[in-house]
Structures are given as C-alpha cells and as structure tokens.
C-alpha cells in the first residue's frame with residue numbers, strides 16, 4: 317500500500333485511492349477549510365468519497381469531524397475550498413440545498429420529538445398531503461403506510477410505527493433518525509453518531525442498518541466513535557487530527573492500535589509505516 321507520510325507542515329496526500337478499482341466519485345472535497353474566528357476547525361481537507369461506499373471519519377473530540385460533515389450538509393459554508401457532487405461543483409448555503417442534491421444528514425443530537433410517534437417523526441415537516449390548495453390536509457393513511465415501508469423494506473426492522481419515540485432504545489432512536497433521512501430518497505447519507513455510548517446491541521443495530529443501506533446503493537459517510545465497529549463495517553477510514561486529514565486507511569491494512577495512535581498524535585511512530 318502507498319500511504320504517503322508527510323512533512324511537518326501537516327500537509328498530507330489524502331487521495332487514498334489505492335484500491336485498484338475504477339471508483340466513481342460521489343462526493344469530492346477539494347481543499348476544504350473552515351475557520352471560526354481564529355479557530356481553524358477544518359484545514360485544507362481534500363477527499364473523494366466513492367459511490368456506494370461506507371466511509372468512516374474518525375478523530376479525537378474537537379478534531380473537526382462535525383464541522384467537515386456540516387459543510388457537506390449545508391450547515392456551514394466552507395471558508396475555502398470546493399465540494400463536488402457527482403462531479404459537479406456545488407455550493408450549499410443551507411441544509412435544504414444539500415437536500416436538493418440528494419444529501420441527507422442524521423445529526424449528532426438526532427433532534428427527534430419524543431412525544432410523537434415513529435411515523436410522525438419520519439415525516440415531520442414534509443407530510444404526504446391530500447386535497448388541493450388551501451384545503452390540503454395531512455394524508456395520515458399515506459404517512460403511516462410510507463413510514464411502515466421505510467421501516468420494514470428499507471431498514472428491515474419490524475418496529476410499530478405508532479410507538480412514541482420516547483419509549484425507544486438509543487439504537488432504535490437512531491433508526492428513526494435514519495428513516496427520516498430516507499423519506500427524502502437521498503443517495504448520500506451523512507451520519508454523525510451520538511457521542512453518548514450506544515449499547516453493544518444498539519451499535520450492532522445501527523451498523524447492520526448502515527450495511528443494508530450501502531447494499532441499496534446509498535453512499536454513507538459516518539462519523540464514528542466506535543473504532544472496532546468502523547474496522548468491521550467501513551470500506552475506508554479517514555482520520556482527522558486537529559482539522560487535518562492525516563490518513564486514509566482500509567480496515568484490512570490497519571488496526572485499533574494504529575488508528576488510536578493516528579487519532580491522538582496525528583502520525584505514526586516510525587516502524588509502523590509500511591512504505
């Protein structure tokens with residue numbers, strides 16, 4: 317493999333395209349930088365996300381993961397750099413513009429309405445409607461039918477869609493948030509995993525779901541705090557350190573120890589590099 321280790325300026329070659337496959341670029345980030353006042357949260361990140369891959373982004377707290385994702389989902393505009401979707405330059409000044417380009421985001425805090433049921437949460441703000449003009453009403457039959465379809469057919473989960481979200485487990489809540497993103501029929505889903513540790517079962521549930529979506533051809537970019545799970549499920553793993561993308565690894569060429577070292581120091585002690 318050909319990881320390029322770099323100079324002390326923190327500039328790194330981050331193509332990571334050494335899989336030998338002719339990959340199509342679903343999302344391309346070119347020299348993305350985001351500054352908040354004097355804080356450079358993301359610095360000069362260039363990265364290609366391939367079509368239908370699961371790309372995991374890892375890094376310490378404050379490394380810039382959410383900020384990078386927020387640029388892809390239209391929450392923040394880059395201070396510098398350019399995003400491309402399917403090869404086309406795109407500029408998002410708000411999340412609905414990212415949504416118009418079939419990019420959906422599941423946020424770190426999930427933002428679910430606890431006292432409402434699963435179906436209502438999935439279609440909140442974009443309910444199927446019936447009738448015309450000022451006489452339009454929410455089509456509840458259609459809402460429940462489509463919510464059921466999303467849960468059963470897209471996510472493969474037999475959850476009662478009339479259950480209030482407050483009664484769900486952490487993993488199930490995450491599923492509802494993913495279900496909500498599917499309601500917009502995206503081809504890219506960005507997930508910023510909750511920092512609060514999910515249980516082992518919940519993590520498995522979410523990971524299985526991500527595998528299912530990837531099988532359906534959706535490109536997944538996931539910020540994950542669970543390195544073991546990333547090693548099992550991701551196609552590639554990008555490591556952010558203090559705003560810079562310091563490496564891209566394939567799971568089979570790295571391990572927990574190496575990723576932890578990269579995450580905490582931004583580099584690998586000599587001897588671990590294989591080039």
Ligand SMILES: Nc1ncnc2c1ncn2[C@@H]1O[C@H](COP(=O)(O)OP(=O)(O)OP(=O)(O)O)[C@@H](O)[C@H]1O
Pocket residue numbers: 352355356357375376377378379380381382383384511
């Ligand atoms: N809206 C903002 N205004 C000012 N500074 C910000 C803002 N958002 C993020 N930052 C700063 O940018 C840096 C990167 O933050 P970010 O939230 O992207 O990190 P993260 O990798 O997602 O961390 P975590 O794992 O804790 O979620 C931090 O120093 C943070 O304080």
Ligand SMILES: [Mg+2]
Pocket residue numbers: 381382383424508
């Ligand atoms: Mg974050």
